[in-house]
Amino acid sequence: MKKSIYVLGFLTCFVLGIGAMFEFLHWPWRGIIVFAGFLLLNFGLIPLYFYHKYKNA
Template sequence: MKKSVYVLGFIALFILSTGLMFKSMHWPFAGIITVVGFVLFNFMFLPTLFYKLYKSN
């Protein structure tokens, strides 16, 4: 589970940074990619990380 949490975080931050790069270059679909990155990070990675930390204590 520990490795899957870190992989999920990497994917979420990679998508988010790609969206921000698209936004700075004014390329199409930048808003959609950025929103998908934020959703993955806030609603999938962070709850999973906090649950893992809660279960380890």
């Protein structure tokens, strides 16, 4: 479970970083990449993190 949080956190940061790079360089598809990164963050990483904290408490 903890390893899945780390993997999902890495993927989220990677996608958001690539989206920020695309945004900075004004390349196409930048909005979709940033949106996908925020979707991973809001519907993947944060709920999984709080579920893990709930199970350990």
